[in-house]
Amino acid sequence: xxxxxxxxxxxxxIESGAVxxxxxxxTEAVPKTKQKKPINQQKLQDNIWGWLFCLPLIVGTVWFVYxxxxxxxxxSFTNYNLGTSQSMMEYLFSGGWKLPRDTSLDANGxxxxxxDGLIGRPDLFWWYRRVFTHTETNTSFNVTYNEMGYYLFxxxxxxxxxxxxxxxxxxxxxxxSRDIKGGNVFRVLYYxxxxxxxxxxxxxxxxxxxxTGVINQILGLAGEDTGFRWMDQxxxxxxxxGELIPGAGKKTGDFYTNPFWCQGIFTKLVIIIMSVWKGxxxxxxxxxxxxxxxxxxxxxxxxxxxxxxxxxxxxxxxxDLYPVIFYNIVTSVIGGMQIYAEPVLxxxxxxxxxxGYVSLIWxxxxxxxxxxxxxxxxxxxxxxxxxxxAILTLFQFWLDSRNKD
Amino acid sequence: xxxxxxxxxxxxxxxxxxxxxxxxxxPLRYGWGAFCAFFGFSTRTHRASKKRAKLVxxxxxxxxxxxxxxxxxxxxxxxVAGSFAMTSxxxxxxxxxxxxxxxxxxxxxxxxxxxxxxxxxxxxWLFTSGFQGxxxxxxxxxxxxxxxxxxxxxxxxxxAVGVITSASAAFAFSKIQWIGRNAxxxxxxxxxxxxxxxIMCTQFVMYNxxxxxxxxxxxxxxxxxxxxxxxxxxxxxxxGLPTSIIEAAKIDGAGYFRIFVQFILPLAMPAIMAQxxxxxxxxxxxxxxxxxxxxxxxxxxxxxxxxxxxxTKNLGENMAPAIAASVLCVLPVMILFACFQKLxxxxxxxxxxxx
Numbered sequence: 001x002x003x004x005x006x007x008x009x010x011x012x013x014i015e016s017g018a019v020x021x022x023x024x025x026x027t028e029a030v031p032k033t034k035q036k037k038p039i040n041q042q043k044l045q046d047n048i049w050g051w052l053f054c055l056p057l058i059v060g061t062v063w064f065v066y067x068x069x070x071x072x073x074x075x076s077f078t079n080y081n082l083g084t085s086q087s088m089m090e091y092l093f094s095g096g097w098k099l100p101r102d103t104s105l106d107a108n109g110x111x112x113x114x115x116d117g118l119i120g121r122p123d124l125f126w127w128y129r130r131v132f133t134h135t136e137t138n139t140s141f142n143v144t145y146n147e148m149g150y151y152l153f154x155x156x157x158x159x160x161x162x163x164x165x166x167x168x169x170x171x172x173x174x175x176x177s178r179d180i181k182g183g184n185v186f187r188v189l190y191y192x193x194x195x196x197x198x199x200x201x202x203x204x205x206x207x208x209x210x211x212t213g214v215i216n217q218i219l220g221l222a223g224e225d226t227g228f229r230w231m232d233q234x235x236x237x238x239x240x241x242g243e244l245i246p247g248a249g250k251k252t253g254d255f256y257t258n259p260f261w262c263q264g265i266f267t268k269l270v271i272i273i274m275s276v277w278k279g280x281x282x283x284x285x286x287x288x289x290x291x292x293x294x295x296x297x298x299x300x301x302x303x304x305x306x307x308x309x310x311x312x313x314x315x316x317x318x319x320d321l322y323p324v325i326f327y328n329i330v331t332s333v334i335g336g337m338q339i340y341a342e343p344v345l346x347x348x349x350x351x352x353x354x355x356g357y358v359s360l361i362w363x364x365x366x367x368x369x370x371x372x373x374x375x376x377x378x379x380x381x382x383x384x385x386x387x388x389x390a391i392l393t394l395f396q397f398w399l400d401s402r403n404k405d
Numbered sequence: 406x407x408x409x410x411x412x413x414x415x416x417x418x419x420x421x422x423x424x425x426x427x428x429x430x431x432p433l434r435y436g437w438g439a440f441c442a443f444f445g446f447s448t449r450t451h452r453a454s455k456k457r458a459k460l461v462x463x464x465x466x467x468x469x470x471x472x473x474x475x476x477x478x479x480x481x482x483x484x485v486a487g488s489f490a491m492t493s494x495x496x497x498x499x500x501x502x503x504x505x506x507x508x509x510x511x512x513x514x515x516x517x518x519x520x521x522x523x524x525x526x527x528x529x530w531l532f533t534s535g536f537q538g539x540x541x542x543x544x545x546x547x548x549x550x551x552x553x554x555x556x557x558x559x560x561x562x563x564x565a566v567g568v569i570t571s572a573s574a575a576f577a578f579s580k581i582q583w584i585g586r587n588a589x590x591x592x593x594x595x596x597x598x599x600x601x602x603x604i605m606c607t608q609f610v611m612y613n614x615x616x617x618x619x620x621x622x623x624x625x626x627x628x629x630x631x632x633x634x635x636x637x638x639x640x641x642x643x644x645g646l647p648t649s650i651i652e653a654a655k656i657d658g659a660g661y662f663r664i665f666v667q668f669i670l671p672l673a674m675p676a677i678m679a680q681x682x683x684x685x686x687x688x689x690x691x692x693x694x695x696x697x698x699x700x701x702x703x704x705x706x707x708x709x710x711x712x713x714x715x716x717t718k719n720l721g722e723n724m725a726p727a728i729a730a731s732v733l734c735v736l737p738v739m740i741l742f743a744c745f746q747k748l749x750x751x752x753x754x755x756x757x758x759x760x
Contacts (some may be wrong), residue, residue, distance in 0.1 A: 050583025058628020
């Protein structure tokens with residue numbers, strides 16, 4: 001009994017602390033002169049702790065994303081490289097970029113740097129112009145191509161995998177959300193490739209698509225040096241249509257002599273197969289979640305009205321699933337624009353036949369293949385990528401808003 | 406996908422009995438109808454029972470799903486089986502790597518070449534050899550151990566710290582009223598629209614200037630500040646918790662820090678765990694971070710996927726140790742996923758349906 005009484009007393013004391021209703025307790029617990037202060041104290045506490053709890057995240061995001069973005073934008077208009085004696089901040093904010101203009105270029109068409117690595121930019125938009133207009137020549141096939149065009153073509157070509165993956169995962173998701181036992185087990189099994197490391201999967205596919213590999217054996221194309229080359233990217237070994245089509249060896253068109261349209265396409269197909277296989281599980285989970293949210297009553301009503309399974313799927317399920325599908329398309333396109341690791345790992349490095357646009361950022365901004373890491377070039381390529389992704393995303397949202405009217 | 410074929414509820418011609426129908430149709434047509442009905446399709450002669458239709462559809466579904474599951478799982482099994490092969494070059498059609506392997510086999514080499522080999526030859530090689538030489542870079546021996554240790558460091562420390570900082574931010578965003586809360590939240594959320602590769606070059610220069618590259622700090626410190634997506638999902642979870650708990654704790658005299666440590670962290674543990682596991686898997690498989698930021702010629706702080714890339718570069722055609730390395734790289738995340746699949750899939754479904 002005593003315990004109960006004390007507990008009650010405590011409880012009412014607690015109430016009085018929060019809202020001053022019980023006068024007797026309030027006067028005892030909180031002196032009258034300080035009655036207003038606790039509220040202000042509370043607000044102050046709220047503000048201090050709110051900011052404090054967020055501080056790490058704010059610092060991290062601002063520092064590693066926003067500051068990096070602003071610096072990237074500034075860098076892209078200047079001419080900074082990693083070989084300089086100045087740090088990026090010194091270069092940007094102590095006037096390094098104001099150095100006199102110089103238009104001399106080296107053999108690769110890149111700016112020449114002095115011994116200290118410092119030199120003024122040739123032009124404000126010089127890097128941006130280069131992004132769009134730079135052409136490369138492959139000497140072993142005698143092909144001259146617009147670099148950004150080819151790399152962007154690769155990136156976009158990989159997006160063929162998006163609709164394929166969507167249709168397949170929709171099919172499997174519909175199968176899994178039937179009223180069957182063990183649907184969860186399948187969901188887990190299909191998700192396994194998603195948790196596996198890309199590089200491990202790449203090795204498996206690399207061996208399977210070898211000239212003597214499993215796939216060629218199944219297709220009857222295997223052979224040590226005569227087998228079909230899905231992936232050989234060596235400068236002299238890449239296949240062209242002139243070789244593959246009997247009797248087309250003497251044709252001279254770009255289509256027949258440029259491996260980009262033959263070897264490039266086959267290798268990209270392998271990568272598409274791989275990324276569809278790897279990404280299927282995640283999309284299935286998305287769709288299964290979406291399917292479980294489809295209104296069962298509407299479905300049943302349609303069924304009673306005599307609609308068959310096919311009609312119900314298109315007229316009831318699909319409209320309900322539309323937000324999920326739209327979300328999936330938007331995220332896959334954003335992710336697809338940033339494809340990098342798969343082609344590079346499958347070919348042991350960058351290649352004009354398969355690498356996506358991000359490879360250019362790496363190759364100019366970080367790699368020292370051309371003698372220097374041209375950070376400004378990487379920043380400019382990156383800014384162009386960011387703008388392209390933003391435009392694509394906005395375009396999709398515009399289509400979506402038009403759809404709704 | 407409720408029914409196949411025609412609607413079984415629709416009446417057969419007239420109100421004819423089964424004998425009349427039999428007499429009306431040709432025996433062939435009648436037999437075909439029986440055949441269809443057996444597989445759950447109603448025709449004019451026979452009406453398939455709903456049960457049968459469902460049974461047949463279920464069986465077809467199972468076959469399709471099992472086939473798909475085979476395609477999803479078999480490459481992993483192939484990986485495991487192949488990791489025991491002792492082979493080099495593997496150009497022959499009977500070589501293990503060129504067949505659909507069903508069971509680990511000791512070797513495909515000639516008996517002379519097998520001497521000294523054993524079932525775990527590739528694993529032994531992997532754990533005792535080095536694959537990247539350099540005066541200051543990866544050492545020549547035991548480089549795989551170093552890569553594993555680095556990978557653990559890169560995927561445990563940033564995730565453990567990062568998920569706590571994300572949770573604290575989520576707590577502030579969902580349960581504390583402070584000036585600028587929504588503005589800060591949307592400014593931070595907008596950061597996810599900045600594509601990673603477009604600023605990766607600047608980040609590279611930044612880390613280079615801060616000397617974070619060679620010692621691997623560039624893969625640890627940024628993650629420790631938490632991520633806005635993690636914070637976003639934990640925030641969604643915290644919205645579901647009653648505010649009265651916090652009010653009560655506040656009145657009892659607990660400060661916000663104590664509330665966070667003693668109430669929010671335990672209560673939000675499912676969400677925090679799911680996000681931590683997902684980020685752990687992401688960090689474990691993070692090929693790009695190490696590949697871009699860390700130079701194996703001058704630093705030994707490369708992570709596991711990067712080490713595997715170097716491994717095949719040095720091995721050339723002999724990929725068997727690389728497959729063994731793949732197994733070891735995939736296994737930890739697979740085990741983790743198998744243990745926590747309910748949590749992870751549940752979280753994925755939740756976040757998927759949120760949009």
